[in-house]
């Protein structure tokens with residue numbers, strides 16, 4: 290057994306090159322809670338408290354190799370629920386919850402709805418929508434078979450039925466059903482932006498989920514908008530998460546494709562991150 294404050298000292302010392310102290314503390318308390326059910330308040334109230342150290346020390350070693358915290362715990366909270374995550378799926382980002390929130394605000398009162406989530410990853414968007422809109426029929430697709438296995442586990446965990454399908458949206462043919470809502474957080478980071486990213490993302494998260502070429506960074510939006518024209522019901526809406534640096538290019542794409550009604554929104558970090566498009 291080791292005093293928690295002693296362990297915290299080790300974390301602050303050994304992770305200082307990778308994280309800010311405030312982040313180290315947040316990581317540390319996530320792990321004390323995960324391994325010993327001790328949260329920040331428990332520790333503050335009992336500064337002398339001890340815990341078994343082996344798991345905390347092994348986690349510290351992994352963190353020093355830039356393994357993401359969420360790969361150590363195997364989970365991440367998104368929109369108030371816990372989701373299983375692993376190397377096959379993108380770790381949920383808080384910005385994406387704002388996209389879910391936007392859809393839920395728009396469709397609160399809707400009785401029946403057919404929703405398609407393109408590039409579902411761990412299933413966070415599809416599952417969060419299905420939980421709050423129980424009358425919605427939700428389909429979710431991804432190119433990655435292993436991501437879909439994780440998404441199915443998350444759907445089971447949260448007791449929702451989603452129709453998961455392996456689809457490469459870039460070469461997809463038309464679907465049988467027509468959707469009222471299409472939502473997608475597709476890969477949108479240009480290869481040239483890799484230099485801005487940290488090792489825990491670059492070395493551990495699936496590149497297929499993140500990156501696109503600099504020559505054609507809107508490839509997914511282009512394809513999904515074409516797909517939406519043919520595979521949606523009347524008055525359907527498409528919601529996208531977007532690259533904060535590509536709002537102007539997105540606007541050009543919409544104009545070129547003759548989508549004349551759309552709305553961009555900023556996220557909590559004041560970045561242009563969301564787009565809603567009216568398909569008519």
Ligand SMILES: C[S@@+](CC[C@H](N)C(=O)[O-])C[C@H]1O[C@@H](n2cnc3c(N)ncnc32)[C@H](O)[C@@H]1O
Nearest residue numbers: 408409410431432433457458459474475476498
């Ligand atoms: C940015 S991640 C989003 C994951 C999840 N929806 C989220 O918001 O956390 C993009 C997802 O698109 C999937 N993807 C990449 N290329 C694809 C393709 N050609 N067709 C379908 N899905 C694709 C990736 O496997 C990944 O799960």
